Amino acid sequence: MxxxxxxxxxxxxxxxxxxxxxxxxxxxxxxxxxxxxxxxxxxxxxxxxxxxxxxxxxxxxxxxxxxxxxxxxxxxxxxxxxxxxxxxxxxxxxxxxxxxxxxxxxxxxxxxxxxxxxxxxxxxxxxxxxxxxxxxxxxxxxxxxxxxxxxxxxxxxxxxxxxxxxxxxxxxxxxxxxxxxxxxxxxPQAAELAEVLRSRARLVDAFETERRRIERDLHDGAQQRLVALTMTLGMARLDLPDDSPAARAVERAHGEAKQALAELRALVRGVHSQVLTDRGLPAAVRDVAGRSPVPVAVDLALDERLPAAVEVTAYYVVTEALANVARHSGASAARVTGGAADGALVLEIHDDGRGGADPARGTGLTGLADRLAVVGGRLSLSSPAGGPTRMRVEIPCAS
Amino acid sequence: MRVVIAEDAVLLREGLIGLLERFGHTVAAAVGDAPSLVEAVEEHRPDVVVTDVRMPPGFSDEGLRAALELRRARPAPAVLVLSQYVEQTYAAELLDSGGGAGVGYLLKDRVGDVREFVDALGRVAAGGTVVDPEVVRQLLRRPRDPLLRLTPREREVLALIAEGRSNASIAGALFVTEAAVAKHIAGIFTKLDLPPAADGNRRVLAVLAYLRRQ
Structure with a gap:
């Protein structure tokens, strides 16, 4: 002991x-x-x-x-x-x-x-x-x-x-x-708790910096090389007679290189959102909504950019929430609404699915709540069996 | 065609130069950052500009911003933007610029399909509109959209219009007659409330209707 x-x-x-x-x-x-x-x-x-x-x-x-x-x-x-x-x-x-x-x-x-x-x-x-x-x-x-x-x-x-x-x-x-x-x-206990929260926030910041670095490295390195490779293979294919074995081999290599590029792109996109950094939360949310298999209407307007930690957390929450909607809810439509009010960012994510989302089961919702806690945010959820599901997120953003 | 290229990765820049020259086009200038792009376009007045989104000095969306700046000039030069990811925000901003004519937004991967890429660049230089199939695919995934009124065939046709194709090329791709394509296009225009008298290129307006319906 x-x-x-x-x-x-x-x-x-x-x-x-x-x-x-x-x-x-x-x-x-x-x-x-x-x-x-x-x-x-x-x-x-x-x-x-x-x-x-x-x-x-x-x-x-x-x-x-x-x-x-x-x-x-x-x-x-x-x-x-x-x-x-x-x-x-x-x-x-x-x-x-x-x-x-x-x-x-x-x-x-x-x-x-x-x-x-x-x-x-x-x-x-x-x-x-x-x-x-x-x-x-x-x-x-x-x-x-x-x-x-x-x-x-x-x-x-x-x-x-x-x-x-x-x-x-x-x-x-x-x-x-x-x-x-x-x-x-x-x-006092509160001070220790505050210190724990601060150290968690620092960890999240460090992770975010690291993710950004990985994204940049992949973008500057592997992605560019793969694009150049597909280009070279595409050009090589032009020089080969259509029915030659070499043409077929090059074509296959070309297809595989393109596939690798597509997979790498999906991976890198999950690591860090460049549009979030460049254009802020509403643009990034609209883009993630556009990629969702369930149609998502977005009504989110902000007058100014929010602190980076708030943006990253809010983006993470929306991404996860929409992934849950697509995976579990069986919804045919979803809606993301929100805005800044009284020094806090408020986001609401609705879907018309079957409801019954329970934070006690599965780690998804707990993970969201944990991530929000780091920036002092709150999550409330209403998801009766039979739906609809409504998630409300508040993140203070003193700026 | 006389082309100005802006791409910061040397490997790709050299590749693009080789590719375009192989198809008989002239690369007037190839630069590696956004400010040089604006200068090179002023100096060379190319038929078309090819630019990457992310470039020095800030490695965010400088290339796109430079493209938008170029598009504000009169006459606006034709610009094809290559992007590592499909971002509907970027696509919408670009297509809104200069009336949507002579502009393109493609995933960077498309340069691998060299012939299609050079064709797309030609269409942009000729005042056409080219939108990456991936952008269109994402938009078509929204069944609740007012665009739901379009039949599956009409959506296919609209997707091909967005790629900047002519009626003949669409007919070839779908194995139908040109008359059938014309009928589908008329249907699309009606359902999207684009009356025949409307100013501008209705094909471009149809694509814009898609992108704005977000």
Missing amino acids: LVRTALEALAQRPIPFLRSAWPWRSLAYLLAGAVPGLPVLGVVAAVAVTSSPAVLVAGVAVAALLTPVAGRYERWRLRLVDGVPLPDTPPEPGGDTGEPPRRGREVRVAALGGLALLVLWWIDLVMAASGAAGPVLLILSPVVQPEAEPVAAVAASAAGVLLVPVAAYTLTAWAGARGAMTRAILA
């Missing part, structure tokens, strides 16, 4: 746990918790010595200024009991995730720092002292209490040794709980 935090370590079998570094790391974590107490003690001491309100005000001000530092210290110290990296939320250039998360993080760090300065340091210290000092003092009783009965001293010493495992569990439990609390303040 991979153990990443002190709390997870507690769930191990006793011997491996006691032999591990986790009790020691927990003790170190709690002792390190005393550091934020030093400036507080300093301020308290200064106020006590001078009894001056001015010093009190200055002390409070210093403490307030120290909260971000204390918060960062807490964040740094967390790694002693929690090996899972905290999600970092760097401001993304040009993205809609610029300022707010970052400011949110700073507020969270400062809040944690304030908490650490006010209460947490002495709780940590008390827990470390009561957990570790008890057994240590008992073990050392022959030394610290030389006037006691030797038998009692040795017995106390033995009791102290027996208490060490108990102390290890207590210290680790408290340190683990403290670590979980720090993590909860610094990285």
Whole structure:
């Protein structure tokens, strides 16, 4: 079992746990918790010595200024009991995730720092002292209490040794709980989820870039060569007498090269839509509708180009939806309508087929929903048995 | 014919030059990007222009945009656009330009059928309209279209018109008499509401009616 935090370590079998570094790391974590107490003690001491309100005000001000530092210290110290990296939320250039998360993080760090300065340091210290000092003092009783009965001293010493495992569990439990609390303040679930979403969006972007590169490479390479090949074969055929065996062979080669070209074209087209890049979503949707075996009416008008991620996702959704219509619905007609409204792209895909589309069965619809989730989009589906099927897609496009 | 070619892949450009010269045509200029195409056409005033859609500098649809720009000139030069894919958007834009006469849109693959390709280029240079059979096939796949009123035979005939063929050539392809073809064409014009008095080439208008019905 991979153990990443002190709390997870507690769930191990006793011997491996006691032999591990986790009790020691927990003790170190709690002792390190005393550091934020030093400036507080300093301020308290200064106020006590001078009894001056001015010093009190200055002390409070210093403490307030120290909260971000204390918060960062807490964040740094967390790694002693929690090996899972905290999600970092760097401001993304040009993205809609610029300022707010970052400011949110700073507020969270400062809040944690304030908490650490006010209460947490002495709780940590008390827990470390009561957990570790008890057994240590008992073990050392022959030394610290030389006037006691030797038998009692040795017995106390033995009791102290027996208490060490108990102390290890207590210290680790408290340190683990403290670590979980720090993590909860610094990285609320929502922030982690946002980070997961962002990393998914980056992955999708990377895939899209890669697909575009593959399409370009095939276009510039294999496709051009095959066209040149069919041209050469076509010319060679002209030079051969009609009924010669060579003419038949060249003709066959010509036909196969053309077939290969057609297959390659279908493949490349599925990889990346050039018309989407060049002309935007409405043109690309009209083209994909034109290729559908089921007649598709398109009523989609947009005043301006949408962000690339939105276009690619919307195109993907329409392509998949129309493929489903052709494959499963038995529809005789379909309709794609949509437009931009209130900062969102809304698309509706209707068909007059037999309905009964169910996201629980098959991965097609789940795949669409997953893909939409990456750009914060939503999919709703109405598909009663007997039809018709109506799919509605909303994608926010802050531009 | 005097031809200007724009194609960025050297292999294809050389191939096209060889092919056209073999059929006795003159290649006035062969260029590799859209701005050079516009310059070469101004300089050489060719009978017909052959251009690829995707070309430098941006490798998107520069060739098509250059073709549309050329088509805005008066008189508009005849232009045949070669495309790696059938895009109805591109086809419709092209056929809308300059009244749809002297313009063609073919899948790049068609250059492999050298004789048919050179014939198509000749038809475009002579002011005809050539649309790739694949575009027509996609359009014909819409049974709910108002074009449903056409009989299967009339649709076949319309597809051949879109390829820029004459009545005689259509009759030959369908193994019917020219009179029968003329009858089908009259039927198509009626069903597509193209009265005999309408201006322009009714054959082109029939093809445009197809493409606009999207």
